[in-house]
Amino acid sequence: MPHIHYLPDDRTIEVDDDDIILEASLRAGISHTHICGGSARCSTCRVLIVEGLEFCSPRTSPEEELAKKLGLEPEIRLACQTQIAGGKVILRRLAIDSEDLESFNDQMTGNSISPPIGHEKKIAILFADIRGFTPFAESLLPYDVIYVLNRYFQKMGYVINRNGGMINNYMGDGFMALFGLENPDKAAEQAVRAGVEMLEELEKLNPYFETLYRHRLRIGIGIHCGLVVVGNLGASESQTVTAIGDAVNFASRIEAANKKVGTSLLISEETYQEVKELAIVDRCVSVEIPGKSGEYPLYEVVGMPPLPVEIEDISKVEKSSIWKNLVNKLLALSAAVYNWIRKIWS
């Protein structure tokens, strides 16, 4: 017999095959919001199917229409339109109090940019931090601190964006960037390439800081790929995308491990497995990660091959076949040199 387990109530009820979730809730005395009375017009009955989506009926056409309008993920279902058959479903009711309802209402009227619930995704997370920034900042005027940080963040932000990521959180002189929010296929490669380019960009920036402040910036970067819950945080007018989960904490700890190991760019085993055909790795070290037991292998990345150049990007090159041939030959040559260097290196 099918069962429904309700969260956050932590209560299980037995239902008949083809029972509608909302009807089953009300019959069992579980308070389940349903402002439009079950006609797929309000979305307040919506639930997150945590487990057992395969035991839920396909969306009805009114539900399909509303889900499309609100951009609901497949696991968010309208309880008034969903039948259960054959197995156990674990679900979380999403409208628990009046604030949830207000948030849903904002979404229905288009005042909120996204649903008030996160989605699980596999992405790459990059943490970066400036080494020894606090003593350096103490020697500067506050105006100069802001100036240096903005200059640094601007350059790094450009590198992150160019590689398909986005900085979603600044923490003093550090930041977190996410890759693969739209398309997770190349998230690891994009993040590692961004990490390598950040170090190159810093090398170009440092003579400038040396001239102005007689100081070179050094940074530590940590990258990890894993499952996180991605969602929007904040009031509707100032929401930002963020990621929460163990993978985020792990990426942050990898960044911190650079200090211990004396490196600038470390990546996790999971990330390494996705970029090992491309990344130039100097060494692998085993490091204890605070809050976790045992040692974890971390890889120091020192290079990535450049991305293939699109002919359209070379604005000064005429798009004649002679130039195309020449550029393609140069690209093939640089790829051959790169592979040759990698072989020697390894």
Ligand code: FES
């Ligand atoms: S009760 Fe309104 S959509 Fe289900």
